[in-house]
Amino acid sequence: xxxxxxxxxxxxxxxxxxxxxxxxxxxxxxxxxxxxxxxxxxxxxxxxxxxxxxxxxxxxxxxxxxxxxxxxxxxxxxxxxxxxxxxxxxxxxxxxxxxxxxxxxxxxxxxxxxxxxxxxxxxxxxxxxxxxxxxxxxxxxxxxxxxxxxxxxxxxxxxxxxxxxxxxxxxxxxxxxxxxxxxxxxxxxxxxxxxxxxxxxxxxxxxxxxxxxxxxxxxxxxxxxxxxxxxxxxxxxxxxxxxxxxxxxxxxxxxxxxxxxxxxxxxxxxxxxxxxxxxxxxxxxxxxxxxxxxxxxxxxxxxxxxxxxxxxxxxxxx
Amino acid sequence: xxxxxxxxxxxxxxxxxxxxxxxxxxxxxxxxxxxxxxxxxxxxxxxxxxxxxxxxxxxxxxxxxxxxxxxxxxxxxxxxxxxxxxxxxxxxxxxxxxxxxxxxxxxxxxxxxxxxxxxxxxxxxxxxxxxxxxxxxxxxxxxxxxxxxxxxxxxxxxxxxxxxxxxxxxxxxxxxxxxxxxxxxxxxxxxxxxxxxxxxxxxxxxxxxxxxxxxxxxxxxxxxxxxxxxxxxxxxxxxxxxxxxxxxxxxxxxxxxxxxxxxxxxxxxxxxxxxxxxxxxxxxxxxxxxxxxxxxxxxxxxxxxxx
Amino acid sequence: xxxxxxxxxxxxxxxxxxxxxxxxxxxxxxxxxxxxxxxxxxxxxxxxxxxxxxxxxxxxxxxxxxxxxxxxxxxxxxxxxxxxxxxxxxxxxxxxxxxxxxxxxxxxxxxxxxxxxxxxxxxxxxxxxxxxxxxxxxxxxxxxxxxxxxxxxxxxxxxxxxxxxxxxxxxxxxxxxxxxxxxxxxxxxxxxxxxxxxxxxxxxxxxxxxxxxxxxxxxxxxxxxxxxxxxxxxxxxxxxxxxxxxxxxxxxx
Numbered sequence: 001x002x003x004x005x006x007x008x009x010x011x012x013x014x015x016x017x018x019x020x021x022x023x024x025x026x027x028x029x030x031x032x033x034x035x036x037x038x039x040x041x042x043x044x045x046x047x048x049x050x051x052x053x054x055x056x057x058x059x060x061x062x063x064x065x066x067x068x069x070x071x072x073x074x075x076x077x078x079x080x081x082x083x084x085x086x087x088x089x090x091x092x093x094x095x096x097x098x099x100x101x102x103x104x105x106x107x108x109x110x111x112x113x114x115x116x117x118x119x120x121x122x123x124x125x126x127x128x129x130x131x132x133x134x135x136x137x138x139x140x141x142x143x144x145x146x147x148x149x150x151x152x153x154x155x156x157x158x159x160x161x162x163x164x165x166x167x168x169x170x171x172x173x174x175x176x177x178x179x180x181x182x183x184x185x186x187x188x189x190x191x192x193x194x195x196x197x198x199x200x201x202x203x204x205x206x207x208x209x210x211x212x213x214x215x216x217x218x219x220x221x222x223x224x225x226x227x228x229x230x231x232x233x234x235x236x237x238x239x240x241x242x243x244x245x246x247x248x249x250x251x252x253x254x255x256x257x258x259x260x261x262x263x264x265x266x267x268x269x270x271x272x273x274x275x276x277x278x279x280x281x282x283x284x285x286x287x288x289x290x291x292x293x294x295x296x297x298x299x300x301x302x303x304x305x306x307x308x309x310x311x312x313x314x315x316x317x318x
Numbered sequence: 319x320x321x322x323x324x325x326x327x328x329x330x331x332x333x334x335x336x337x338x339x340x341x342x343x344x345x346x347x348x349x350x351x352x353x354x355x356x357x358x359x360x361x362x363x364x365x366x367x368x369x370x371x372x373x374x375x376x377x378x379x380x381x382x383x384x385x386x387x388x389x390x391x392x393x394x395x396x397x398x399x400x401x402x403x404x405x406x407x408x409x410x411x412x413x414x415x416x417x418x419x420x421x422x423x424x425x426x427x428x429x430x431x432x433x434x435x436x437x438x439x440x441x442x443x444x445x446x447x448x449x450x451x452x453x454x455x456x457x458x459x460x461x462x463x464x465x466x467x468x469x470x471x472x473x474x475x476x477x478x479x480x481x482x483x484x485x486x487x488x489x490x491x492x493x494x495x496x497x498x499x500x501x502x503x504x505x506x507x508x509x510x511x512x513x514x515x516x517x518x519x520x521x522x523x524x525x526x527x528x529x530x531x532x533x534x535x536x537x538x539x540x541x542x543x544x545x546x547x548x549x550x551x552x553x554x555x556x557x558x559x560x561x562x563x564x565x566x567x568x569x570x571x572x573x574x575x576x577x578x579x580x581x582x583x584x585x586x587x588x589x590x591x592x593x594x595x596x597x598x599x600x601x602x603x604x605x606x607x608x609x610x611x612x613x614x615x616x617x618x619x620x621x622x623x624x625x
Numbered sequence: 626x627x628x629x630x631x632x633x634x635x636x637x638x639x640x641x642x643x644x645x646x647x648x649x650x651x652x653x654x655x656x657x658x659x660x661x662x663x664x665x666x667x668x669x670x671x672x673x674x675x676x677x678x679x680x681x682x683x684x685x686x687x688x689x690x691x692x693x694x695x696x697x698x699x700x701x702x703x704x705x706x707x708x709x710x711x712x713x714x715x716x717x718x719x720x721x722x723x724x725x726x727x728x729x730x731x732x733x734x735x736x737x738x739x740x741x742x743x744x745x746x747x748x749x750x751x752x753x754x755x756x757x758x759x760x761x762x763x764x765x766x767x768x769x770x771x772x773x774x775x776x777x778x779x780x781x782x783x784x785x786x787x788x789x790x791x792x793x794x795x796x797x798x799x800x801x802x803x804x805x806x807x808x809x810x811x812x813x814x815x816x817x818x819x820x821x822x823x824x825x826x827x828x829x830x831x832x833x834x835x836x837x838x839x840x841x842x843x844x845x846x847x848x849x850x851x852x853x854x855x856x857x858x859x860x861x862x863x864x865x866x867x868x869x870x871x872x873x874x875x876x877x878x
Contacts, residue, residue, distance in 0.1 A: 063412050110609050114616045117355055117411055117555065121547045122612055125605045128544055132601035137594075186743040188731050188750075195728045198717040205677060205711075206790050207703030207732035216738070246544060250357075250419040257416055290427035296420025300413045301405060 043275040050255040050267030052224035058261035061197030066127030072244030074229015079239040089152030100226025108218035145240025260308030269307040335569025336469025340524035341546040344517025350556020357418040360539025361425035366391040366522020367534035371438040395518020437535035554618030575600035627654040636685035645671040647848035663845035708792035710783040723767040726754040729789035757789040777808030
């Protein structure tokens with residue numbers, strides 16, 4: 001309670017957005033137009049991925065340019081079992097999270113030894129490695145990818161075949177992810193991560209093995225993004241190496257920065273603007289990528305702090 | 319072992335390595351001197367190729383096309399530096415990455431707008447189109463040989479400029495100690511523009527040399543730029559020598575891996591598993607190389623001094 | 626007879642031909658305030674860096690409470706009970722004052738891998754952070770952002786963070802650097818209070834402060850200890866006068 005009063009974390013924009021997202025399926029039910037449902041679904045899945053990236057990039061200051069690897073790993077953790085007709089969602093999700101965690105642990109252990117540009121580039125290179133690894137496995141479609149004919153099932157309770165069920169599954173996942181990241185960042189561990197971003201040298205001198213803390217954070221982030229990947233695989237019904245193309249990693253960074261890096265809800269705003277802008281611009285012109293690129297440059301030049309920064313300026317966010 | 323194949327693939331590897339060097343040298347200089355991460359370097363590679371394709375078509379000569387396209391690409395680089403890149407130097411690496419990622423999108427779309435979605439092939443003049451017997455029984459495409467030759471010439475030229483001229487001295491000093499160069503009252507702004515334009519010209523030239531083989535296409539730079547980054551990371555940021563050695567190393571490992579890894583693996587493991595593992599391993603080989611090197615030398619083979 | 630807490634023997638460090646630490650041997654005894662003085666470039670900060678583990682010596686040995694720590698990384702030395710303050714303020718910008726200190730506190734109660742409980746609601750953690758802030762006179766500034774503090778307050782916070790790790794030995798690197806008289810007096814009072822219960826190795830430029838505080842002084846010139854002893858004996862030492870007259874002038878400057 002004290003938190004509510006002292007930190008004014010009552011967040012108008014967030015409550016409105018959650019309300020809208022929760023009610024969207026009703027609207028779709030009435031109008032029969034599931035275009036918006038798909039759009040919101042994609043938006044929320046990318047938001048979870050962006051939340052996970054924000055954990056290391058925004059909160060931890062680790063600029064990973066390879067986060068799409070985990071989207072790919074997560075999606076293939078649904079696709080490859082489905083190829084062998086294993087549709088058990090629990091198994092798929094655990095695989096997605098576990099394999100992502102292991103990949104993050106192995107690559108993070110090497111990457112975090114480096115700093116600055118070397119870190120950006122080595123994370124990118126590891127993702128390229130995963131990309132080419134998948135491309136060269138003919139069994140799972142290679143370049144062409146793999147169609148997932150049946151979505152995850154959860155025993156006899158429910159399955160994700162129905163779009164609205166999938167939608168609410170993703171919706172709840174997003175809320176839980178935000179809550180988890182909020183709790184982590186306010187915990188002792190989160191304080192260490194914030195401190196290491198701000199001044200790693202001082203953190204070491206007051207007794208922290210910052211390398212280990214950052215590695216743990218890196219693995220947590222990978223696990224969460226792997227989970228988002230599993231949702232993405234279910235949503236698209238199709239997986240391909242393209243999901244982990246380095247430009248996909250770039251888009252995730254864009255979402256985090258567009259929304260406001262280091263702000264809890266930043267990734268949500270970022271993913272939302274990204275998906276909506278993409279949809280809107282591409283409906284106007286074939287050459288929409290140009291305006292997208294120009295917007296990126298403008299954000300860098302003039303609007304660091306992102307949407308969350310703007311929202312708090314006009315008082316709609318904390 | 320098939321010796322003809324081995325020699326041919328060695329030459330192919332060398333050719334890939336030299337192309338990578340053309341890209342990586344500009345990248346590593348811009349990186350080393352301006353501390354600027356330029357993902358859009360690959361876009362310059364692409365527009366170089368397109369300029370060359372159109373100019374060869376207009377002039378009817380590939381060589382003339384190249385001769386005009388190089389200064390045009392350099393000018394495009396200079397304009398890009400003065401109009402946008404310059405404003406980014408003071409920002410952090412994350413900003414560089416993001417803004418130049420935006421530039422890639424812009425460039426790809428502009429090429430799409432002006433040249434259309436299809437790739438553009440470049441016709442080679444007859445004297446470059448054939449094959450040349452380099453050893454008894456070993457033939458190699460003349461054009462690929464000329465890429466090797468041109469690449470080596472540029473590498474030596476660059477080496478000479480950097481180690482024997484005043485501008486080169488400034489560049490070397492800038493790569494290892496930026497404050498010192500600015501403290502000497504040298505016009506840093508024009509030096510940066512020149513270095514960027516030269517980097518653009520070399521990247522563009524690499525694009526011109528590859529497109530008669532693969533044709534100029536949208537996004538052609540997006541794949542190879544990552545490999546060029548791998549090269550400068552392995553070589554050590556800011557080091558031309560490092561970029562050269564790493565480029566050749568990466569070119570050879572990639573090419574040789576793709577052709578011979580399955581044969582080698584068959585010696586150790588069963589035929590079947592060798593055939594499944596080899597493509598994956600050889601595709602990943604250069605990244606594994608980079609990870610291994612960085613695990614032991616976090617700043618590459620020739621780390622920048624005095625930073 | 627007092628116990629030796631820190632023992633440095635034959636320490637050497639060169640940077641590309643420049644000798645920063647030259648066969649240096651030095652003891653710090655339990656409970657004393659040992660000051661290290663010397664002209665600019667005498668290798669004082671290099672010495673602190675080697676003691677805190679940021680750089681490693683080429684030769685020699687550092688014993689802390691009879692344990693060889695010569696090659697230990699900084700965080701392990703912190704766990705053993707060595708804390709340092711930085712000459713150039715080094716704090717977690719962007720965080721609250723109290724968060725800075727609380728980080729130092731939690732580093733040493735060994736429970737930082739807690740992922741769920743909000744750290745800011747942890748009463749014990751908050752209380753010991755507040756105590757450390759009181760000790761340096763920063764009470765009432767707990768919820769200020771670090772970047773909004775004055776230079777003097779930054780220096781106070783530096784010391785509070787070092788203290789919050791509950792160290793057995795404090796390495797203070799010019800805690801008065803860049804301060805006005807009034808602010809300096811404040812720090813001086815804090816140090817006078819501190820020296821009663823902590824072992825301190827102090828590097829300081831201000832001679833008045835050194836002579837007011839130190840139990841023992843070592844004079845460093847070109848990385849070598851040219852004299853070591855009580856403040857009185859240092860004041861009258863011929864070699865010390867010479868070293869200072871040769872470079873910076875009067876010892877009392």
